[in-house]
Amino acid sequence: MNYWLFKTEPAECSMDDFVRAASTPIVWEGVRNYQARNFLRDQLAVGDQVFIYHSSCKDIGIAGIAQVTRAAYPDPSQFDVTSSYFDPKASADNPRWVAVDLTFVRKLPQLIRLDKLKSLATLIELPLIRKGNRLSVMPVTRAEWQTILALT
DNA sequence: GCCAACGTTGGC
DNA sequence: GCCAACGTTGGC
Known part of the structure; x- marks a missing residue:
């Protein structure tokens, strides 16, 4: 099992949307970056755990x-x-995304704040804070x- | 295959 | 709203 971090703008899809959806899956669509797509396509497996990160917002x-x-x-939105x-x-017959x-x-x-994450020497390799x-x-x-879970 | 121009991301 | 940094596009 692997671990991931997904960014989302809460105005689009927030953690509270997951809370409301309860056991209903949320379709994670709209990724339009090749490196990110390759992770999704080649490495994401059922059971993998994902941190939901809020970007471009107040908190x-x-x-x-x-x-x-x-x-x-295939991402239906394409x-x-x-x-x-x-x-x-x-x-x-030739989906891209x-x-x-x-x-x-x-x-x-x-919420574990970005500045908190940035303050930890053990997370300097995390792409998020690069x-x-x-x-x-x-x-x-x-x-x-x-490390991150231990902050909660 | 190079690279300038352009568009997007995302914290501040 | 600004703007640095980055990814993508497309002409050559």
């Missing part, structure tokens, strides 16, 4: 945990002309996962 940080309940499949994620270069399903595990009792990082799906090592 930036890790808000909770979800797990992968369906591995990669075929949807009404979606902002529509990709004219994608076709049903993939989605996974995530299911709620738990919300953290309090300057200029733009990955929206990134691997988290077991050690990093445990």
